[in-house]
Amino acid sequence: MATGGVLSNGVKVGYSASSPVAWTSVGQILKVEIPGLEPEEVETTVHGTSNFRRFMRGMIDVTELTVTCLGDLDEGTSVAYDALFDYQAAGTTLYWRVEVPVNRTQTEYTAFEFQGWVKNWRPITGEPGSRQELEFSVRFDGTSFSKYEAGASAIS
Amino acid sequence: MTITEAVQSRLVANTTLTALVPATRIMASGEHQNVARPYIVHFPVSVSPIQTHTGLAALKMRGYQVSVFASTYASGEQISDAVRDALIGVTTAGVHIFLEGGPFTLGREPETDTEHFVVNFLIGCDL
Numbered sequence: 001m002a003t004g005g006v007l008s009n010g011v012k013v014g015y016s017a018s019s020p021v022a023w024t025s026v027g028q029i030l031k032v033e034i035p036g037l038e039p040e041e042v043e044t045t046v047h048g049t050s051n052f053r054r055f056m057r058g059m060i061d062v063t064e065l066t067v068t069c070l071g072d073l074d075e076g077t078s079v080a081y082d083a084l085f086d087y088q089a090a091g092t093t094l095y096w097r098v099e100v101p102v103n104r105t106q107t108e109y110t111a112f113e114f115q116g117w118v119k120n121w122r123p124i125t126g127e128p129g130s131r132q133e134l135e136f137s138v139r140f141d142g143t144s145f146s147k148y149e150a151g152a153s154a155i156s
Numbered sequence: 157m158t159i160t161e162a163v164q165s166r167l168v169a170n171t172t173l174t175a176l177v178p179a180t181r182i183m184a185s186g187e188h189q190n191v192a193r194p195y196i197v198h199f200p201v202s203v204s205p206i207q208t209h210t211g212l213a214a215l216k217m218r219g220y221q222v223s224v225f226a227s228t229y230a231s232g233e234q235i236s237d238a239v240r241d242a243l244i245g246v247t248t249a250g251v252h253i254f255l256e257g258g259p260f261t262l263g264r265e266p267e268t269d270t271e272h273f274v275v276n277f278l279i280g281c282d283l
Contacts, residue, residue: 029209
């Protein structure tokens with residue numbers, strides 16, 4: 001029900017260290033850059049009468065998931081942020097799920113799932129008077145990047 | 157506590173300021189009549205909420221105005237400087253007050269023969 005437009009509000013990001021997955025929600029999200037597929041180009045142009053170059057799809061790169069959150073460096077109140085720092089240090093590959101609402105009532109979501117490890121994790125303090133933020137990114141490390149049909153949220 | 161109450165408590169607790177303007181003449185916006193000069197009226201003027209994908213954040217940035225009314229330019233300027241010095245910083249309630257603009261004058265109001273000075277603040281708080 002996306003015709004007419006859906007606001008960019010209510011995006012969810014969750015991670016799971018295990019399978020079967022049990023999603024841990026990342027809270028206070030300000031901005032999400034959702035990964036996409038960026039395949040390489042492999043030229044297959046051969047001599048002939050055509051003026052057109054031809055390409056076939058090469059290996060596929062999954063771009064990084066980047067999440068910017070309203071910062072809270074207190075591990076007592078933002079356990080997930082602290083856990084992601086530990087996962088970054090350990091280089092652990094996690095399961096990730098990003099949900100984007102597909103209707104204005106936010107009852108259904110399109111979800112993307114993949115595996116990856118926390119690449120960057122950095123607090124952003126800015127100038128006095130600006131808000132603290134936390135930014136982390138996830139690098140793909142799996143065999144599939146899945147997009148699911150719209151359905152109920154699995155992240156709470 | 158409201159943001160107005162937080163500002164009020166900080167203003168009336170500053171002895172340098174209350175030596176210039178009695179605490180009873182430091183007021184939130186309201187129906188004040190026949191108030192002796194100098195006096196101070198203060199009130200919030202704007203808010204910049206922080207919206208996250210999971211809802212409104214508790215932290216807000218509030219614009220706040222303190223108006224000083226005095227008989228003379230010198231008095232108004234002196235009181236405005238004291239207001240600025242009284243408010244900026246971090247309160248015990250965790251309210252962060254930054255100077256955003258001023259003190260500056262809005263001129264003399266001819267009807268009341270009063271100098272009007274303004275000091276604007278940016279306040280980071282949960283209020």
